[in-house]
Amino acid sequence: MTILFDGIAYGMVLFVLACGLSVTLGLMNFVNLAHGAFAMAGGYATAILMNRWGWPFVATLPLAFLVPALIGVLLERTLYRRLYDASHLDQVLFTIGLVFMAVAGTDYLMGSRPQLIRLPEWLSGRFEFLGMQIGRYRLFIVVVCGVLTVALQLVLNRTRFGSRLRAAVDDPRVARGLGIPVERVFMITFAAGSGLAGLGGALGAELLGLDPLFPLKFMIYFLIVVTVGGTTGLTGPFVASLILGIADVAGKYFVPDLGAFIIYTVMIVVLVFRPRGLFVRS
Amino acid sequence: MPSKAAVSRLSTLGRWRLAEILFWLAAAASVPLLTEHHLVLTEIAIIALFAVSLDLILGYAGIASLGHTAFFGAGAYAAGLFAIHVTNDPLLGLVAGAAAAAVLGFATSFLVLRGADLTRLMVTLGVALVLGEIANKAGKITGGADGLQGVFMAPILGRFEFDLFGHVGYVYSLVVFFVLFVVARRIVVSPFGLSLLAIRDNPLRARAIGIPVNTRLTAIYTISAAIAGVAGALLAQTAQFVSIDVLAFHRSADALLMLVIGGTGYLYGGIVGAVAFKVLQEILSVWTPQYWTFWIGAILVAIVLIGRQRIGNGVMGIWARLLGKGGAA
Numbered sequence: 001m002t003i004l005f006d007g008i009a010y011g012m013v014l015f016v017l018a019c020g021l022s023v024t025l026g027l028m029n030f031v032n033l034a035h036g037a038f039a040m041a042g043g044y045a046t047a048i049l050m051n052r053w054g055w056p057f058v059a060t061l062p063l064a065f066l067v068p069a070l071i072g073v074l075l076e077r078t079l080y081r082r083l084y085d086a087s088h089l090d091q092v093l094f095t096i097g098l099v100f101m102a103v104a105g106t107d108y109l110m111g112s113r114p115q116l117i118r119l120p121e122w123l124s125g126r127f128e129f130l131g132m133q134i135g136r137y138r139l140f141i142v143v144v145c146g147v148l149t150v151a152l153q154l155v156l157n158r159t160r161f162g163s164r165l166r167a168a169v170d171d172p173r174v175a176r177g178l179g180i181p182v183e184r185v186f187m188i189t190f191a192a193g194s195g196l197a198g199l200g201g202a203l204g205a206e207l208l209g210l211d212p213l214f215p216l217k218f219m220i221y222f223l224i225v226v227t228v229g230g231t232t233g234l235t236g237p238f239v240a241s242l243i244l245g246i247a248d249v250a251g252k253y254f255v256p257d258l259g260a261f262i263i264y265t266v267m268i269v270v271l272v273f274r275p276r277g278l279f280v281r282s
Numbered sequence: 283m284p285s286k287a288a289v290s291r292l293s294t295l296g297r298w299r300l301a302e303i304l305f306w307l308a309a310a311a312s313v314p315l316l317t318e319h320h321l322v323l324t325e326i327a328i329i330a331l332f333a334v335s336l337d338l339i340l341g342y343a344g345i346a347s348l349g350h351t352a353f354f355g356a357g358a359y360a361a362g363l364f365a366i367h368v369t370n371d372p373l374l375g376l377v378a379g380a381a382a383a384a385v386l387g388f389a390t391s392f393l394v395l396r397g398a399d400l401t402r403l404m405v406t407l408g409v410a411l412v413l414g415e416i417a418n419k420a421g422k423i424t425g426g427a428d429g430l431q432g433v434f435m436a437p438i439l440g441r442f443e444f445d446l447f448g449h450v451g452y453v454y455s456l457v458v459f460f461v462l463f464v465v466a467r468r469i470v471v472s473p474f475g476l477s478l479l480a481i482r483d484n485p486l487r488a489r490a491i492g493i494p495v496n497t498r499l500t501a502i503y504t505i506s507a508a509i510a511g512v513a514g515a516l517l518a519q520t521a522q523f524v525s526i527d528v529l530a531f532h533r534s535a536d537a538l539l540m541l542v543i544g545g546t547g548y549l550y551g552g553i554v555g556a557v558a559f560k561v562l563q564e565i566l567s568v569w570t571p572q573y574w575t576f577w578i579g580a581i582l583v584a585i586v587l588i589g590r591q592r593i594g595n596g597v598m599g600i601w602a603r604l605l606g607k608g609g610a611a
Contacts, residue, residue, distance in 0.1 A: 100579025
């Protein structure tokens with residue numbers, strides 16, 4: 001049961017990390033392999049604020065959202081938007097380039113050692129609940145990410161912005177004709193996605209570790225979430241991240257020899273039989 | 283019946299041009315002239331062969347792969363293990379590397395053909411990651427993260443022993459590279475190669491005029507995998523060591539970068555790209571030993587923003603001019 005709970009917490013973090021990508025890749029059809037770099041930016045923002053300036057952990061979280069979101073806006077305005085219509089190969093090459101730059105740049109600025117984040121007293125340790133060992137921090141993650149998930153669903157499905165985004169994605173030309181500021185909608189979405197990734201990076205720093213290689217190490221996880229989850233909105237990626245989180249934690253616990261082998265294989269199998277993901281818009 | 287015009291067009295395509303002959307003469311001249319650079323040149327020959335194999339599927343068949351290094355690594359490990367456990371004859375080792383990679387390529391081609399663009403990228407990436415994970419975890423066989431050690435090669439053809447300075451290794455790699463390049467070149471100017479171009483440009487129409495699309499793609503994917511396997515085997519034999527790095531993601535990305543620099547779809551792009559990439563890498567890693575990947579990334583970003591096609595044309599122009607002036611490649 002503890003494993004199940006840890007897996008859920010892990011999956012929740014993955015979802016927050018990857019949901020931005022599921023919008024850019026799944027909905028806007030832009031292959032952004034550099035998504036992990038934004039997550040890393042958020043993680044490092046938290047680490048710097050805590051370790052150098054002594055901010056409390058929770059207070060750094062808004063900045064872990066804002067910093068990558070601002071970087072996201074900047075890059076979207078200057079670089080990304082030029083490539084919305086480019087081929088997938090070009091997008092892949094471009095974002096791989098960004099990943100290489102982010103990895104080496106972070107190494108240069110911050111050193112290659114993993115960053116440690118010291119959690120506050122009230123978030124560390126475990127307690128027993130109905131015979132389950134529950135980590136306080138894991139519970140915190142589940143709650144925060146759960147709230148975020150619900151909020152995201154509401155924004156996407158119930159607000160004016162959400163319907164504009166869906167319209168802009170479905171048919172940019174018609175949306176533009178209806179007076180929807182498509183470019184701005186994309187920009188805001190991109191920024192929010194990057195910010196959420198950053199938040200995920202900060203929340204997950206304790207679970208996933210944080211070092212300059214982060215964008216490369218977790219790139220495949222994000223891609224699995226999105227490709228397996230499909231493009232039906234956020235439910236697919238959410239379920240996919242939970243499955244991935246639980247499978248990964250359980251796999252590492254029960255059959256450590258197989259390592260990440262299981263999840264890669266699962267991804268290939270899913271892609272072969274359901275090339276467009278598990279949850280496809282009918 | 284193929285028309286006379288088509289046959290004559292193919293034979294024109296297949297004719298060796300002066301520039302090409304000069305290029306290979308220049309490459310041969312590097313054996314006596316650049317003796318102190320043979321180790322680097324060996325590396326260049328190997329990664330160029332790898333890039334050419336990627337060009338066969340990317341430039342000719344239009345299959346974008348993020349995990350081509352799966353075959354490079356499979357060839358390297360197969361050749362290394364073959365030398366340790368079976369026989370350390372180099373040429374048989376190359377065959378073993380090619381065979382292992384070809385089997386893997388054939389098996390995974392069916393996965394790759396199922397999806398469209400994006401799925402292909404993911405599946406190829408996934409295959410390479412799975413292999414990397416296997417090599418990492420099967421430490422007893424592959425040496426895991428420490429790499430495969432104790433690969434000792436017998437003299438080539440029983441006569442030419444590998445030396446410490448890599449002179450024999452270079453000649454060996456260059457000859458193998460040349461032979462496989464000729465094979466690849468023959469393939470792309472054959473009717474089979476033309477049908478690949480048709481598939482690349484419009485799979486639907488290609489199917490409509492009777493080209494068996496999936497069979498052709500499987501065939502070229504397997505061939506490309508085998509050639510990548512030979513490149514890996516060459517690395518294992520000349521370095522007498524197989525590092526787990528042969529299956530790392532950055533190798534696939536590097537090969538893509540080489541093709542992007544040199545241009546896709548004319549085979550020489552891989553060579554130009556490999557030379558440029560290695561020279562860049564040497565310069566950058568002298569300048570900033572730890573952070574040269576930053577600049578490699580910056581170059582990728584810049585190339586995509588400027589436009590691959592435009593740069594490719596530019597490179598081809600310069601290159602043609604260089605060769606016209608006497609083959610200083």
